[in-house]
Amino acid sequence: xxxxxxxxxVIPAAGFGTRFLPATxxxxxxxxxxxxxxxxxxGVEEAVAxxxxxxxxxxxxxxxxxxxxxxxxxxxxxxxxxxxxxxLLQLVQSIASLARISYVRQPDALGLGHAVLMAKxxxxxxxxxxxxxxxxxxxxxxxxxxxxxxxxxxxxxILGTEWVEGDAISLYGCLDCTPHxxxxxxxxxxxLVEKPRPQEAPSQNAIIGRYILxxxxxxxxxxxxxxxxxxxxxxxxxxxxxxxxxIYGFHYQGQRYDAGDKLGFLKATVDFALQHDAVGPAFxxxxxxxxx
Ligand code: G1P
Numbered sequence: 001x002x003x004x005x006x007x008x009x010v011i012p013a014a015g016f017g018t019r020f021l022p023a024t025x026x027x028x029x030x031x032x033x034x035x036x037x038x039x040x041x042x043g044v045e046e047a048v049a050x051x052x053x054x055x056x057x058x059x060x061x062x063x064x065x066x067x068x069x070x071x072x073x074x075x076x077x078x079x080x081x082x083x084x085x086x087x088l089l090q091l092v093q094s095i096a097s098l099a100r101i102s103y104v105r106q107p108d109a110l111g112l113g114h115a116v117l118m119a120k121x122x123x124x125x126x127x128x129x130x131x132x133x134x135x136x137x138x139x140x141x142x143x144x145x146x147x148x149x150x151x152x153x154x155x156x157x158i159l160g161t162e163w164v165e166g167d168a169i170s171l172y173g174c175l176d177c178t179p180h181x182x183x184x185x186x187x188x189x190x191x192l193v194e195k196p197r198p199q200e201a202p203s204q205n206a207i208i209g210r211y212i213l214x215x216x217x218x219x220x221x222x223x224x225x226x227x228x229x230x231x232x233x234x235x236x237x238x239x240x241x242x243x244x245x246x247i248y249g250f251h252y253q254g255q256r257y258d259a260g261d262k263l264g265f266l267k268a269t270v271d272f273a274l275q276h277d278a279v280g281p282a283f284x285x286x287x288x289x290x291x292x
Contacts, residue, residue: 003155006148006212007054008122009047009129012115013040014060014106019261028063029260030133035272035279039259040066041095043133048099050144052129055101056119060109067103072096111231113221120218127151130234132209134261136268138275139254143210146252150186151212154248157241160210161187161249162256167198172206173235175249189247194228194235205249207235208256217241 017029024032030040044055059066073092080089106118116130129144137143137160147158161175173194180186191202211234220237227233238247257271258264273283 003152004127005051006127006129006151007052008056008126009050009052009054009131009144010056010058010116010119010123011040011043011047011131011133012058012106012112013063013066013133014058014109014115016109017260020265026062028066030063031065031069032259032265034136034259034265034268035276038066038069039136040133041069042136043131044070044098044101046137046142046144047129047131049142050129050148052144053099054122055099056122057101057103058106058115058118059103060106070095070098070101111226111229111233113224113232113234113237116213116234117218117221117232123215123218125215127155127157127212127214130209130211130213134259135209136257136259137208137210137252137254138257138268138271139252143208143252143254143256144212146185146254147210147212147250150183150248150250153183154186154246156245157214157217157238157247158186158212158250159189159238159247160208161205161251162208163204163251164206165204169201169204169206170195170198172208173233173238174201174203175205175207176202177205177249180248185251185253187249187251189238189242189249191242192235192239192247194233207249208252210252214241214245216244 013030017024020029031038047055102122104118106115151158173192174196175189176191177187177189180188217237220240224232224236227236257268259268274280
């Protein structure tokens with residue numbers, strides 16, 4: 001069989017963003033900026049850097065600014081052009097040509113599994129990536145690119161994985177897994193459980209918001225009944241998939257931030273600001289003058 005490649009990435013972005021209220025009352029949390037770029041653009045750029053040409057964003061009510069962000073902006077472009085602001089003009093234009101982006105609506109927030117299911121028709125019968133835009137991974141090469149390279153070897157479902165300390169495991173999907181015989185970054189998944197109680201967690205291997213999934217996952221989601229939090233959980237669909245296919249966890253190289261959480265968002269902001277070409281040096285100097 002010809003090895004399959006990953007051309008499509010699904011980005012679920014229909015959540016309410018309650019952890020950021022009131023900022024997210026009328027603004028999608030995916031549009032909150034880390035320094036000067038909205039969260040969702042980091043996800044799209046990571047998918048593009050991994051070789052994806054088609055991005056499917058799962059949206060909901062009140063999220064249309066995301067569509068405007070990735071569209072052309074003729075008035076703004078004309079104004080920047082007239083003022084000779086060439087660099088900004090190129091920056092604005094480049095966002096609209098990042099990838100082919102389609103949008104599908106999730107009418108009710110019924111869980112991550114349900115959000116992924118909304119993309120079934122647009123994905124079709126091929127393996128695809130899922131990026132949760134709250135999880136920002138600072139990595140070179142990007143986290144998804146690392147996983148795509150591993151997929152070239154396994155041709156099987158791969159879940160981005162990270163070792164977390166103590167009770168934090170109950171915030172994540174958790175893997176029961178064993179080391180891969182040859183690739184130290186891979187683990188073979190034996191079982192998965194969504195947000196286990198700390199004392200019941202089979203390991204400290206947490207699933208992060210990066211997935212490469214085979215299309216059989218859609219049939220597994222369709223058969224789901226509501227799980228943790230009354231939602232259709234992707235983790236439960238993956239457990240059902242284990243009956244048919246091998247699943248791997250992948251320990252990526254890089255630094256992840258939970259930007260869906262205030263503290264994680266602030267950490268990411270500081271680290272990205274320090275790395276920023278224009279403001280980084282001045283921000284570092286200013287931080288040095290602060291007393292904590
Ligand atoms: C979701 C998944 C969970 C995963 C996490 C990664 O949970 O259900 O398995 O570990 O993303 O960020 P959420 O954070 O949306 O509650």
